[in-house]
Amino acid sequence: MRAEDLFEAIGQMDDRFVEEGREAPAVKKMTWKKALAAAAALAIVAGLGIWAVPKITPKPAGGYIEKHVPAPELNGDIPEIYRVPHWEDMRDVQRYVSLSFDGKEYVTKLILVHAENVGAELGAGTFAGQDNYTDEIHTLEGRVFEVKGVNTEAAVCAEFPDELGRAYAYINAMYTPATLGQFIDDLNLRETLSTGLVYVKRGAEPDVVYEDIGTEMVWQQLLSDAALANEPEANPGPAVLSISANIDLLGYHNHTITLTEDGYLWTNLLESGKYFFIGREKVQAFVKEVTENHQGYIYIYDDAGEPVPEAGEESRVAETGVEEGVTVVQTAPAE
Amino acid sequence: MAMHDDEIVRLFWERREEALRETQEKYGRYCQGIAKNILENDQDAEECTNDALMKAWESIPPERPASLKAYLGRITRNLSFNLYRKAHANKRGGGAFTAVLDELAECVAGGVEPEEEWAKKELAEAINDYLAGLPKDRRQLFAARYFYADEIPVIARRFGIRENTASVRLARLRKGLREYLTERGFHL
Structure with a gap:
């Protein structure tokens, strides 16, 4: 292995470490005893005759x-992050990043909505996606459904002709x-x-x-x-x-x-x-x-190791597949 | 106030060119700083920054980076390093960035290259594991030097330590990394 290989591998370090590398480093603080002594010494040396109170970093009252x-x-890592997959190598849900329906534009979340949460059929929508290599815009018709309990202004789910019975979430990015x-x-x-x-x-x-x-x-x-x-x-x-x-x-x-x-x-x-x-x-x-x-x-x-579990989080999202570096998950059925 | 990253990514996904303007405004200097550290030339660094923005434009979508900053940083670093390698195809240069590679050379023996993609991935994962086990301030130091290629005096100023202290800490980090990788069976 050469230094260049190692430098490249370091380039794949986790996002949070990359961000940390540009955060302000923590400055060492004096203990309150040292701070008090320093303040007292300063007051004496300066002949100010006042008792300077050190600033103590606040901490939550509950400790x-x-x-x-x-x-x-x-x-x-995101190996070779700018190698965009070719159109023919992607699945429809990856290709068609947007969906036009009822005058609104929705974007994909790469989320398969559980069948129990797929509501009434709303009509036909048009998926659109761009081949990043040829710049060609592709479109495809598909059926659009309500996500149960969710206003269609905010999100819908839609089915690709080649994947009947599977509806993917699409979010209205302009929803305000x-x-x-x-x-x-x-x-x-x-x-x-x-x-x-x-x-x-x-x-x-x-x-x-x-x-x-x-x-x-x-x-x-x-x-x-x-x-x-x-x-x-x-x-x-x-x-x-x-x-x-x-x-x-x-x-x-x-x-x-x-x-x-x-x-x-x-x-x-x-x-x-x-x-x-x-x-x-x-x-x-x-x-x-x-x-x-x-x-x-x-x-x-x-x-x-494993991520720290959060309350109520246990496996509410079940992973169903990883393809082309994109994780497609299926949401859990309504409880 | 700069736009939130989520908003910028949304603009990319909507294929709106404001995405590039907002990214340039928020992260242009950040990217240029990385490119300058590696290329040590303002003009090349500016070109690399522009190329990085275009790569981001080409890759989002389908990518939806969890951290736009890290994503852009990585692209800029890769492009800059590729350019550096082209310019120094036959031999290393003698600049500040070369010192970074010289330091990393202490961790490796110049043996087998990790050609296979999976081997590269495993190496990257092991480095991540090593970093995850370090205190945050040591990780920051490592990232500053070996991800961002910051110069030692810059690092020393930022961390409020002497240059010698920075060099000693970095040497310990390199030694630790070498030991960590060796223990895990990597042929360095």
Whole structure:
């Protein structure tokens, strides 16, 4: 092996390590005793005659403990990431990335919707895909169905002529609910949303992870005001807390509901950001509730292994096949 | 405020050219920094950055990168390294980037090349495993030097350590990697 081979292999390092490499390194902090001594010494030397109080990095009031956990499952490398598969080597669901139906454009999620969740037939739609080598646009007619409980403004599922009886999820990328209530209703979130780990942000320091924050608490404290307007143009400030959120039915896994220090709740569920101003007080109250009444952990990753299980997550999504580097999953039937 | 990555990826998927503008605005300097570290030439680095954007345009869709930043970084790094190799087909250059390869040469013996795709994949996975077991600050140091090809003085400034300390830590990381790979049966 040559150095060049090793350099190439290092290029396949996991995404999170690549990102880490450009994060600000944590600066070592003085212990409070050292800081106090330093401040006192400074006050004496400078002859200021005042007692300088050191700034202590705030930590969640409930404290936290270090927890050794297996390293999260690596996303896998993307070997030769810019080798685009040829048209003839792809399956229809990979070829046809968009679907036109009823005047709307939907994009694929590479998710096979379980037969029990496929609703009424809505009519015919047109799949479209572009051959990246010839630039030729291909189209194909297919049958479009409702996803049970989900507004067709947000998502549908559709069947390819060569794969009858299998309907893949297509998401309206332009879907923009006017209010939080509409978002909840359109996605049937009361039934379809599940939440997992909660991460309290601490700047460059590792997040404090809370494992026992139930979805109901999220509903009661953050999602109760259905009248909140969605502000698609908002530019929220830094995140203070992030909740892992899933809509398994449509293939959204480990997305986020994030609270920002300037009072926004935003989520990347579905294909675009949705921003709701819930107010600083609600954000602070939620962070306080989490940090003061629940046990937080700093995760220390031991070695590679299975991902840390999240509450209620066990195998709700069953993998059915991996082809051409694309995982096609089938959503679980409704419970 | 820069657009969210999810939004940018959505623009790529919709084949809207704003995707390129937004990507250039948000990650242009980031990509150029990587290319400059490897090629040590502003003009080549700019061309490589433009090529990387076009590769992203060609590959998304069908790709839907989980991390747009890492995705772009990887493309830029690959393109830059390919260009470097073409320019130094017969011998290594003498620049700052060559020092990165010289350091990595300490980990290998110049033996068999991992030609098979699966062997390359296994090697990459083993490196990932090694990195996953390191403290975060050491991983950051490793990525800065051997993914981004940052120069030692730049790394030292960023990490608030002396250059000598940075070099010593990197040497330990290389030694650790070599041992880790050897124990797992890789013929280095």
